[in-house]
Amino acid sequence: MMGVDEMMDQLKRACAIAKKDIRIYYLNGPVVIFGILVPGFLFLAFVIGRDLPINFLVAGLLGMTVFFTSTSVSPVIAPTETQTRNLERLAAAPISITTALFGDVLASVFFGIAISLVPVLLGVTFGVTITHPFILALGIVLAAFCFSAMGLIFSSIPTGATSTVMMLSTMVRFPLVFISGVFIPVGDLPSWGQALASLSPLTYLTDLCRYSFQDINNHYPVSVDIAALAIFLMMFMAAATKLHERSLPKRL
Amino acid sequence: MIEVRELTKYYDGLAAVDHISFEVEEGEVFGFLGPNGAGKTTTVRMLTGVIKPGSGSVSIMGFDIRRDPIKAKQIAGVVPDLSNAYSELSAWGNLQFMAELYGVPGTDARKRAEELLTKFDLYDRKDHKVKTFSKGMKQKLVIAMSLMNDPEILFLDEPTSGLDVQSARLIKEMVRELNNDGKTVFLTTHYMEEANDLCNRIAIINHGTIVAIDAPEKLKMRIGGLQRVEVSFDTPVDVSCFHSISGVISVRRSGDKLRFYTNEPGRVIYQLVDYSRSNNLEIVMLTTLTPTLEDVFVKLTREQK
Numbered sequence: 081m082m083g084v085d086e087m088m089d090q091l092k093r094a095c096a097i098a099k100k101d102i103r104i105y106y107l108n109g110p111v112v113i114f115g116i117l118v119p120g121f122l123f124l125a126f127v128i129g130r131d132l133p134i135n136f137l138v139a140g141l142l143g144m145t146v147f148f149t150s151t152s153v154s155p156v157i158a159p160t161e162t163q164t165r166n167l168e169r170l171a172a173a174p175i176s177i178t179t180a181l182f183g184d185v186l187a188s189v190f191f192g193i194a195i196s197l198v199p200v201l202l203g204v205t206f207g208v209t210i211t212h213p214f215i216l217a218l219g220i221v222l223a224a225f226c227f228s229a230m231g232l233i234f235s236s237i238p239t240g241a242t243s244t245v246m247m248l249s250t251m252v253r254f255p256l257v258f259i260s261g262v263f264i265p266v267g268d269l270p271s272w273g274q275a276l277a278s279l280s281p282l283t284y285l286t287d288l289c290r291y292s293f294q295d296i297n298n299h300y301p302v303s304v305d306i307a308a309l310a311i312f313l314m315m316f317m318a319a320a321t322k323l324h325e326r327s328l329p330k331r332l
Numbered sequence: 333m334i335e336v337r338e339l340t341k342y343y344d345g346l347a348a349v350d351h352i353s354f355e356v357e358e359g360e361v362f363g364f365l366g367p368n369g370a371g372k373t374t375t376v377r378m379l380t381g382v383i384k385p386g387s388g389s390v391s392i393m394g395f396d397i398r399r400d401p402i403k404a405k406q407i408a409g410v411v412p413d414l415s416n417a418y419s420e421l422s423a424w425g426n427l428q429f430m431a432e433l434y435g436v437p438g439t440d441a442r443k444r445a446e447e448l449l450t451k452f453d454l455y456d457r458k459d460h461k462v463k464t465f466s467k468g469m470k471q472k473l474v475i476a477m478s479l480m481n482d483p484e485i486l487f488l489d490e491p492t493s494g495l496d497v498q499s500a501r502l503i504k505e506m507v508r509e510l511n512n513d514g515k516t517v518f519l520t521t522h523y524m525e526e527a528n529d530l531c532n533r534i535a536i537i538n539h540g541t542i543v544a545i546d547a548p549e550k551l552k553m554r555i556g557g558l559q560r561v562e563v564s565f566d567t568p569v570d571v572s573c574f575h576s577i578s579g580v581i582s583v584r585r586s587g588d589k590l591r592f593y594t595n596e597p598g599r600v601i602y603q604l605v606d607y608s609r610s611n612n613l614e615i616v617m618l619t620t621l622t623p624t625l626e627d628v629f630v631k632l633t634r635e636q637k
Contacts, residue, residue, distance in 0.1 A: 086402070089435055096432030104420045164419065168412040169477070171382040172487075173433045174405035329383045 090179045097183025101157055106191060108156055110246050115152030119144050126263055135293045138203035140262040143286035145199050150192030150224045151253060154231030155245045157184045162331040163240035171328060178321050181232055188228035196220050208293055215302060216292035222309045223285040229316035236323035238330035261286045266299040281312040333358045333485060333516045339388035341374050348374045350540035361517040363531030367633055371540040372520045373413050376489045380410045409483030413490045417473050419463035423454055427480055434481035448476040468499035486510060489520045504530060524626040538633045551628045560621040561592040561600045566614040577603045
């Protein structure tokens with residue numbers, strides 16, 4: 081069991097990994113395409129020609145932005161470093177696998193949070209009022225961690241081909257967007273749709289966003305949204321650690 | 333310094349490393365030799381905590397690699413086989429990243445990075461991205477990265493593989509210097525000359541088991557009897573012309589030279605001189621050689637087959 085000093089030490093090293101990831105991967109092609117362009121176009125395709133209230137749209141756009149951006153950096157790192165043969169050096173460094181993965185998560189989280197400011201500012205510019213800014217901020221941060229950890233699960237496939245990982249992540253992410261109340265509120269879905277929506281972590285962020293913006297009713301209590309995101313985060317992180325532990329030797 | 337006991341690793345039911353045991357003393361350059369697929373890299377990866385051993389134990393300065401992996405890794409520097417520096421970062425960025433990974437304080441890290449870049453003749457290129465470096469420069473940087481934490485033990489897995497003569501020489505010189513400074517070096521290589529020049533002791537691994545551990549000269553004495561006579565004539569002569577020479581175990585061509593393996597070098601020399609006289613050939617070079625490490629390696633790994 082690690083002491084507090086050792087944990088702080090590992091946290092500093094995770095930050096070093098995050099800093100390295102930020103410098104290398106933020107302008108990486110797949111990150112820009114799958115993290116910014118794809119959700120942007122998806123949103124435009126949904127909005128154009130439909131008369132929907134701006135606060136509803138901004139809440140959906142924000143949820144989707146955090147989801148896509150946070151799940152776009154972490155899946156790229158492991159396959160790229162497998163291909164460029166940087167992984168063995170990291171594996172030989174005095175860090176645990178959780179530290180290495182947490183570093184990747186942090187880089188992904190910062191990216192998600194930074195880009196999520198765009199729809200928030202866009203909403204404010206168009207007159208949307210944020211009634212619960214702290215809840216919104218907490219939701220965004222928690223969801224960014226949760227989705228980044230989810231991205232790590234995709235990257236646990238022992239491959240050096242980023243395209244394979246991105247293909248898998250796209251196959252999972254797109255259906256999730258459609259069942260998570262981004263385009264249709266969860267309350268308007270049939271009961272089977274609502275049951276399905278409850279299995280998606282994005283549902284709870286979208287619900288929090290709706291709550292945080294004026295005049296929008298949320299489907300779940302705020303405490304349920306926050307607890308669900310925290311539980312998904314723990315589950316994803318635990319699963320990612322196990323899967324990466326297993327796949328690391330195959331990557332070397 | 334390094335204590336390995338009954339270390340084993342299986343892949344798909346096959347033993348890549350099979351119950352090997354050895355010790356590396358403090359301040360020693362320990363060579364680890366073996367043909368491709370013998371289990372060298374698997375062993376180094378277990379010693380450096382990159383992969384988990386199937387069974388057995390590894391202790392690095394008293395820290396068990398399974399129980400205290402972080403402490404064991406903290407005191408070691410590693411140059412993995414085929415590993416790269418981050419090509420999108422500069423040389424300086426790579427060194428600082430390593431310093432942060434090993435918890436080296438900022439001032440020490442900057443000082444050490446400057447020293448290492450100067451030593452490896454990379455200081456002028458410190459702000460250039462690694463992707464613009466030549467292979468030799470990249471390898472020098474990878475070694476510099478492994479030294480950022482001023483390790484007590486250095487694991488070098490094929491450090492001169494594929495390098496030009498000058499870069500390889502610089503790296504060998506660096507290994508000697510580090511050893512003179514009291515560092516322990518675990519060197520994996522398939523260059524016999526390199527192992528012979530640098531190592532205090534050598535372990536030869538084949539099919540996952542260690543077939544011999546000893547000092548290079550003692551290993552050579554083990555296969556005593558296999559001496560060589562090398563000769564070069566002014567005109568090329570076919571190997572088949574020498575099959576009638578007595579006392580020769582085998583003859584091989586080596587470039588413009590003929591190499592005679594024998595237990596009786598004096599007798600062979602007389603016959604070669606006679607041959608040159610009777611065929612009106614001039615001897616350009618004639619020398620006798622004792623077994624090399626390569627001979628030992630070939631003999632021991634063949635014997636095991």
